[in-house]
Amino acid sequence: MKKRFCLALIIAGFAGFSAAAGNPQAGKEKAAACGGCHGEDGNNAAEIFAALKAPKLAGQLPEYIAKQIHDFKAGRRANEQMTPQAQAVAEADIADIAAYFGQQKPTPAEGRKDLAAQGEKLFYKGKGRPAVVAACVGCHGLKGVGRGDWNRTYSRAPVVLAPALGGQHAAYIAAQLKAYKDGARNNDPAKVMRDIAGRLDEQDIAAVSEYLATVVR
Numbered sequence: 131m132k133k134r135f136c137l138a139l140i141i142a143g144f145a146g147f148s149a150a151a152g153n154p155q156a157g158k159e160k161a162a163a164c165g166g167c168h169g170e171d172g173n174n175a176a177e178i179f180a181a182l183k184a185p186k187l188a189g190q191l192p193e194y195i196a197k198q199i200h201d202f203k204a205g206r207r208a209n210e211q212m213t214p215q216a217q218a219v220a221e222a223d224i225a226d227i228a229a230y231f232g233q234q235k236p237t238p239a240e241g242r243k244d245l246a247a248q249g250e251k252l253f254y255k256g257k258g259r260p261a262v263v264a265a266c267v268g269c270h271g272l273k274g275v276g277r278g279d280w281n282r283t284y285s286r287a288p289v290v291l292a293p294a295l296g297g298q299h300a301a302y303i304a305a306q307l308k309a310y311k312d313g314a315r316n317n318d319p320a321k322v323m324r325d326i327a328g329r330l331d332e333q334d335i336a337a338v339s340e341y342l343a344t345v346v347r
């Protein structure tokens with residue numbers, strides 16, 4: 131009886147894993163349509179970013195890439211460039227594309243040292259009164275590697291599938307924080323990021339964005 135129960139768990143665990151995990155080799159080809167904006171390996175150069183405003187996808191958590199594509203498809207997140215791209219991606223290809231980008235290594239930028247030092251403090255320590263902000267590291271992980279393990283660690287807290295941020299373009303991070311702050315982006319579960327970004331001032335946003343862009347992970 132006990133043995134059969136264990137076997138069932140192993141099979142269930144494996145089925146869950148294989149359903150979620152894509153094939154990065156197959157994903158590379160399928161990701162060709164994304165390269166023009168996001169960079170072939172998910173590291174678009176600074177000049178391309180300045181023109182197109184598409185984030186790096188290199189090293190992003192595959193589950194997070196999949197969630198965002200689903201959100202764009204369903205209209206929970208909207209962007210003139212990205213919404214039609216997401217609509218064109220076949221459901222069956224999402225996991226493979228996400229696995230491919232997830233395996234690439236992000237290339238950090240130089241960044242401004244003075245601002246980055248302040249941003250590092252905010253990321254690892256948060257902010258005290260009056261506008262209390264939890265340390266970003268708690269959800270986004272050391273060096274901003276992201277956390278996709280919450281549904282395994284806390285089965286009742288799926289609110290935190292927190293994306294990787296280390297090495298991302300500073301202006302992208304700042305733009306997303308501003309969009310959460312003014313509510314233009316509202317696809318964060320339990321308003322987790324709208325709440326946090328609402329307590330950050332312009333200086334905080336500039337500093338933490340500049341810091342994250344420089345992080346090597």
Ligand code: HEC
Nearest residue numbers: 163164167182183184185195198199209211212215219227
């Ligand atoms: C025409 C340019 C363009 C193409 C092609 C494109 N994207 Fe995007 N993508 C964007 C832009 C711009 C954003 C930022 C949207 C925003 O600011 O909310 C974005 C955002 C995203 C995000 C959200 C990432 C994050 O960290 O928030 C994902 C995931 C994504 N794209 C995946 C893809 C995939 C996969 C493909 C290929 C199937 C693709 N994109 C093709 C322009 C593009």
Ligand code: HEC
Nearest residue numbers: 264265266269289290291292293303306317318322323338
């Ligand atoms: C309680 C957990 C939690 C904390 C603390 C937290 N975040 Fe987040 N963050 C999230 C989640 C979850 C998302 C993804 C929302 C979604 O699904 O679209 C997110 C998304 C983001 C994004 C969007 C990135 C992208 O590529 O789409 C940025 C930028 C961000 N967080 C920055 C920060 C910063 C800076 C701090 C600290 C000041 C912080 N976060 C603190 C949970 C958290």
